[in-house]
Amino acid sequence: MNYIMRTSNQTLEEILTLAAAHFKVAREKLAPDDDFFRTLGINSLQTLELLTRLEHHFQIELPDYELQGVSDFRTLAERIQARL
Amino acid sequence: MLNLDQYSSLGAALRDALDRWGDETCLIESDRDRERTRLTYSDFKELALPLARALEDAELHAGERAAIIMSNQSKWLISAYAIFYCGAVLVPLDYKLTAAEQLQLLAHCKAKIAIVEFYLWRAMMQLPEVKNLKALVLVTEAPLSADLGSAFRWEDFRRKGDPVFVPRKREDVACIVYSSGTGGRPKGCVLTHENYLEQCKSLTAWYPFWPGVRYLSILPTNHAIDFMVGFIGPFVCGACVVHLRTLRPEFVRDAFVRYKITHVSLVPMVLKNLERGLRAKFETLSAVKRFVLDYFIALNKSFTRARPKLKLSRRLLPQVHKAFGGELVAMFTGGAFMEPSTLEFFYELGIPVANGYGLTEAGTVLTVNDLKPFRADTVGKPLPGVELRILNPDSEGIGEVAAHSKTVMSHYLDDPELTAETIVEGWLLTGDLGRFDGKGHLQLFGRKKNMIVTEGGKNIYPEDIETAFEGIPVKEYCIFAANYLWPEKTLGREMLVIALRLEEGQEFTSALKDEIVSRNRRLPDFKRVGGCLVCEKDFPRTASMKIKRAVLAEEIGKSRERTAVSEL
Numbered sequence: 001m002n003y004i005m006r007t008s009n010q011t012l013e014e015i016l017t018l019a020a021a022h023f024k025v026a027r028e029k030l031a032p033d034d035d036f037f038r039t040l041g042i043n044s045l046q047t048l049e050l051l052t053r054l055e056h057h058f059q060i061e062l063p064d065y066e067l068q069g070v071s072d073f074r075t076l077a078e079r080i081q082a083r084l
Numbered sequence: 085m086l087n088l089d090q091y092s093s094l095g096a097a098l099r100d101a102l103d104r105w106g107d108e109t110c111l112i113e114s115d116r117d118r119e120r121t122r123l124t125y126s127d128f129k130e131l132a133l134p135l136a137r138a139l140e141d142a143e144l145h146a147g148e149r150a151a152i153i154m155s156n157q158s159k160w161l162i163s164a165y166a167i168f169y170c171g172a173v174l175v176p177l178d179y180k181l182t183a184a185e186q187l188q189l190l191a192h193c194k195a196k197i198a199i200v201e202f203y204l205w206r207a208m209m210q211l212p213e214v215k216n217l218k219a220l221v222l223v224t225e226a227p228l229s230a231d232l233g234s235a236f237r238w239e240d241f242r243r244k245g246d247p248v249f250v251p252r253k254r255e256d257v258a259c260i261v262y263s264s265g266t267g268g269r270p271k272g273c274v275l276t277h278e279n280y281l282e283q284c285k286s287l288t289a290w291y292p293f294w295p296g297v298r299y300l301s302i303l304p305t306n307h308a309i310d311f312m313v314g315f316i317g318p319f320v321c322g323a324c325v326v327h328l329r330t331l332r333p334e335f336v337r338d339a340f341v342r343y344k345i346t347h348v349s350l351v352p353m354v355l356k357n358l359e360r361g362l363r364a365k366f367e368t369l370s371a372v373k374r375f376v377l378d379y380f381i382a383l384n385k386s387f388t389r390a391r392p393k394l395k396l397s398r399r400l401l402p403q404v405h406k407a408f409g410g411e412l413v414a415m416f417t418g419g420a421f422m423e424p425s426t427l428e429f430f431y432e433l434g435i436p437v438a439n440g441y442g443l444t445e446a447g448t449v450l451t452v453n454d455l456k457p458f459r460a461d462t463v464g465k466p467l468p469g470v471e472l473r474i475l476n477p478d479s480e481g482i483g484e485v486a487a488h489s490k491t492v493m494s495h496y497l498d499d500p501e502l503t504a505e506t507i508v509e510g511w512l513l514t515g516d517l518g519r520f521d522g523k524g525h526l527q528l529f530g531r532k533k534n535m536i537v538t539e540g541g542k543n544i545y546p547e548d549i550e551t552a553f554e555g556i557p558v559k560e561y562c563i564f565a566a567n568y569l570w571p572e573k574t575l576g577r578e579m580l581v582i583a584l585r586l587e588e589g590q591e592f593t594s595a596l597k598d599e600i601v602s603r604n605r606r607l608p609d610f611k612r613v614g615g616c617l618v619c620e621k622d623f624p625r626t627a628s629m630k631i632k633r634a635v636l637a638e639e640i641g642k643s644r645e646r647t648a649v650s651e652l
Contacts, residue, residue, distance in 0.1 A: 037609045044540065044609060045357050048332045061116075064330050065155070065203050068180065071609055 006084060012077035015054065019073065022053050032074040058084060085292065085321040088285045093252035093277040095168035097320055102129040102165075105322035108295045111158045114339060115329035121158050125322070128162060134242035136166035139197065141243055142220055146171030146250050149260065150197035151219070152306070153177045153186055153204050156327045159224050159238065160305050161315055163199045168258070171250025172197075175260045175272075176306035180608070183207035187217060192270045193260050193497065195219040199238060202226040209233050254278035260497055261308060263444040264535075264545045272497030273444045282490040283447040284316050286467040290454055291414065291438065293321035293347070298411075300326050300339060300348040303541065309349050312448040313416060333357055337407070344409040349416040351541035352426070355437070359426050362404070362433075377401075385432045391456050397434020404433050414438055418449065421528075421537070421578070424460035431458050439463055441526060446512055447491030451526045462525035472526065473511065474519060481519040482529050486511040517571075534568040534633065536578040538610045546580055547633075549611050553582065553603050557596060560585045560623050562631050563613060569637050570646045579614035581649050583640060585623055592618050601652055615649035 006014070012032055020027040023040045030039060036047065044067075051062050060083045070076050086104065091097040105125040113121035123131070144150060150167045152174065154160045167174045175193045177186055179201065187208055190198055198219040200208070205223045208214050214233075221235035252258075258277045262270060293299070301314035318325050326343045328335060336354075339345065350358075369377060384400045387393060394413065398405045405412070415430065418440035430437045440452035441463035450472065453464035466472050470489040477483035492512045495503040506513055515533030518526050535545045546563035553561060566579045582600065586592065597616075604612045619640065624632040 035605050037612075043353055045331075045333055045353060048330075049334070052332055052334060063203075064332070069182065069608065071605060 006081070008077060008081050011058075011081045011084070012074060014057065015073055015077050015080065018053055018057055019050060022050050030073065032077075033072050035071045036073060036076075037071055054080060060084065085288060085294070088281045088320065091281060092254045093168070093256065094258050094280050094316060095165075095171065095249065095252060097281065098165055098168060098316075099249060101125065101319045101322065102132075105295060108322050109324045110319065110322075111161065111325055111327065112298075112343060113158045113327045113329065114335075114342070116335055117338075120329065123158060125319075128158075128165070132162045132165045132169065133247055134244065135162065135238075136169040137243040137245055137247040138241045139166055139170050139172070140247045142197065144170045144172050144197055146252065147173060147257065148196045149173045149175050149193050150199070151175040151177050151190055151193065151195040152199045153179050154199065154201040154224060154305075155179050155329070156301050156305050156310070156314075157329065158327060159199075161325070163222075163238075164315070167197075169247060169249055171252050173257045173260060175262075176311060177262065178306050179204060179304060182608070183211055184213065187211060187213045189262055189270060189272075190217060190219055193272060197222065199224065200235075202230065205232065205235060206230075252277055254281065255494075257494070259311075261306070261311075261444050264543045264548060269499070269502070269547065270497070271499070271502070273493040274495050274497050275447065275493050279447045279491050279493060280312070280316060282469060283312055283449070284320060286469045286491070287312065287449060287452075288317055288321065289468050290452065291347075291416075293318050293323040295322035297321070297323035297346045297413075298326055298343050299323060300328070300336075300343070300345040302328065302331060302336065302354065303349050303351060307541065308442070308444045308448045309416070309418065309541075313347075313349050333361065337361070340409040340412070341407070342409075344411045346411050346413045347416070348412075349418075351539065352417060352422045353539040353541075355415070355417055355422070355430070356426055356539070359429050362407075362429075381432050384434050388431070388434060389457060392431075392434070392436040392458065394434065394436075401434055405435075408435065414455075416440060416452070418442060418452070418463065418541075421539075427458075427460040431460070441516075441528060443514060443516075445493050445506065446487050446489065446514070447493070450485075450487050450489070450491075450514075453525075459525055462521065462527050464526065465524050466526070472520075475513070477519070482517055483519070484532050485514045485516045485518040485526070485528075487514060488512070530567055530571055531565070534565050534637065536565045536567070536580060538578070540610055542610050544580065544611055549580070549607060549613070552607050552611075553600065556599055556603065558584045558590070559587045560631070562623060562633065562636060564633075564637055564640070566615070566646065566649065569641045571641075580612070582613045582616045582652075583619050583623075583636070584616055585619045585621070597652070604652060613652060615651050617644065617649050 016030045020030055055062050066079045102125045110125045110128050111123040150172045152163050164174055199222045202223050202225050222238040222241050223232050223235045224238040254277050257274055258280055259275045260272045262272050264271050299318050303310040380400045384397050415437045422439055427437050436455050438453045440449045442449035450470050451464045451466050473486045474483040475486050488511050517529045550563050562583045564581050566581050624635045
């Protein structure tokens with residue numbers, strides 16, 4: 001069970017920190033509205049890898065389709081927040 | 085396997101397969117570490133026939149169209165069989181399209197029934213266009229509390245009693261498969277039962293399946309390759325198809341081991357990802373272990389030069405093979421440019437990768453590598469029954485590939501003009517440039533047509549995405565495949581370029597660039613434009629003011645260098 005109630009901004013910040021760690025880039029290089037395909041130079045498979053890390057962190061289950069049509073951290077955070 | 089010559093339709097062949105292989109497992113559906121479903125051919129029949137009966141009651145008649153929009157899962161195949169049982173035409177739509185695009189194609193094919201996964205239907209219901217949808221919608225896996233609007237639950241949509249099997253002739257339409265055209269001109273390839281039966285026969289002649297084969301279905305089932313190799317092929321041979329509800333690389337890797345996968349089809353992106361993972365593992369080995377591994381790889385390479393020797397390779401490189409479940413027979417790849425080094429990497433490890441070439445318009449596959457011997461530099465030889473010609477070859481023997489085969493589609497749906505341009509005197513003009521080598525292998529060298537194929541195997545036609553840029557503050561714009569403007573005789577480095585003509589005195593400002601970038605981001609990542617080019621002349625237009633694309637492309641190609649393209 002997830003006991004921590006996060007605000008949307010906290011969720012977004014945690015996603016940015018995790019993405020930076022996962023793809024080994026400096027946190028300050030990532031902004032909420034960044035297109036992560038471009039900023040991180042990754043493909044859709046690599047973004048799926050990130051989902052697993054986010055699932056573990058937020059203790060939720062995220063179906064692959066939650067990433068469909070999403071290319072920025074802010075929208076991803078909204079989708080995760082809706083499942084917290 | 086069944087003798088496909090004796091069947092006149094996919095429905096009839098599948099019906100016999102379900103009886104013949106009754107106790108064999110036909111489908112496994114897994115989600116992360118959980119197995120959701122395991123069905124024998126008899127179970128499959130028990131689930132499909134009540135659905136067919138309900139479709140019959142819903143008056144789905146022979147020749148009418150029923151679409152499926154779902155990610156890979158058992159319900160996809162069960163629904164498809166029920167549709168064929170009723171003699172109806174299956175329209176497999178891409179679940180990765182946007183809801184608006186899916187609605188557009190449902191209207192274009194005049195679907196009477198649409199079987200849709202819940203999250204996709206939820207997105208469609210948000211759009212005003214959904215009101216115009218004429219189809220009866222069946223929604224899978226909807227939560228009990230969900231408001232489905234006018235749609236029905238797939239799970240409840242079944243009737244008791246035996247449905248009547250509706251026979252079809254070989255020349256009747258089996259499927260309408262959209263190869264592209266969501267934004268502009270929908271290209272619905274009309275494929276007959278004969279197309280599929282012949283394709284299945286020729287593919288299984290080279291790569292047979294049998295009871296005990298476990299095929300991992302990763303490519304979308306709406307894609308021609310998975311429909312054939314991950315559904316029709318395994319079923320008529322009594323094999324088993326494994327579906328994964330998540331395509332995260334770690335779970336895909338686990339599935340190889342858990343289900344001891346024997347066959348899989350992959351797009352280049354996934355294969356490269358597997359390669360990256362293996363190389364990263366090799367890097368962590370100590371110098372001694374790495375030396376030993378390299379020695380056995382070299383040994384395996386020398387023993388398998390003429391043809392694959394699976395048992396020997398598994399003995400020489402047991403750890404590598406165990407990581408793939410230890411029973412892998414072949415991986416199929418195609419649909420997009422595959423780097424020879426990746427194919428060689430796997431073959432040297434004793435994992436045969438059969439690289440092939442095909443297009444939806446040609447059924448599924450035209451050529452495939454027969455691995456006798458393995459070749460990384462070609463897309464193989466024409467399958468039995470496929471005739472290929474190189475049209476107007478240049479001094480190096482390179483010209484447009486044309487195909488004549490019983491697998492070639494009948495026509496494009498409601499587009500006689502495009503059909504006449506594409507199928508000329510019985511020959512399908514592929515738009516791909518190729519040449520045969522001395523051994524009868526086809527080598528590809530780029531495209532004659534203005535399109536790209538992504539690493540994920542998706543065909544992207546520039547015309548289809550131009551609407552995303554409508555209203556940008558420039559005089560005019562047009563989108564091209566870079567390799568169409570500057571032919572490179574290669575299939576690599578594919579990207580889209582937006583050509584801009586600015587107003588008199590207008591500058592290419594950062595605000596304009598930002599606007600283009602912002603529009604670009606509204607597109608799915610695989611449809612995005614990679615660069616832009618500012619043109620110095622007005623675009624040539626027809627009397628009806630349409631841009632003369634071919635003329636403009638030639639002008640740009642001649643007057644500008646590829647290096648003039650600025651990255652977006």
